[in-house]
Amino acid sequence: MKTRIAALVMVGLLGLYLVFVINYSFILIGTGEIVAQVMGWALLILPLIGFWALAAELAFIFRAERLLNTLREEGALPEEITERRPSGRAEPEAADRAFGRYRDEAEASPDSWRAWLRLGLAYDTSGDRRRARWATRHAIALSRSADKKAA
Known part of the structure; x- marks a missing residue:
């Protein structure tokens, strides 16, 4: 807030x-x-x-916050990576393991904004901000097109 x-x-x-x-x-x-x-x-x-x-x-x-809140309400947020460096950033190996899972999920469900948003969160955790924003923008676009189809 x-x-x-x-x-x-x-x-x-x-x-x-x-x-x-x-x-x-x-x-x-x-x-x-x-x-x-x-x-x-x-x-x-x-x-x-x-x-x-x-x-x-x-x-x-x-828009990203709205989608994130929807995932939170559904209990579908990605699992938190507990292996962290003293700086608070995720350990690269743990981030890579989590990233692979969410990348595979997005490839399996290319029309799912939920999968793309989780991929964006995984990119963010692994420190790749540019791709995190790209995946999140893709999730927003998918969500907006799904909303238009539903209306």
Whole structure:
């Protein structure tokens, strides 16, 4: 819950920042000087790109959280790896063993968002964040298409 509140505070601060930056960009665009106008257009476009990226990231987080909660309610979360290093990270051998199981499950059920989300969690445990996000995005896409078919 703290993470969600922090994210919403950041969105609020970004919104306030955008109001001031957009106002200042219009001031610069209206000066009539070429350099100031270019800076004004840059001030107008770049924060909007940042806002879009933040909105996409928040949508990813909320959708993944919803799927994770569904797995938790079903009692279908992956087993916790208890073999850990002093840093708290999973031992590589234990993570590889767990990863193989969830990879095989995703290959056997390619249309199951549950299998892909568990694979994403296994990637995350093994330290491969890029593939964890990819598998989680795939799980979200599968879930959304299943929801559309059910509706």
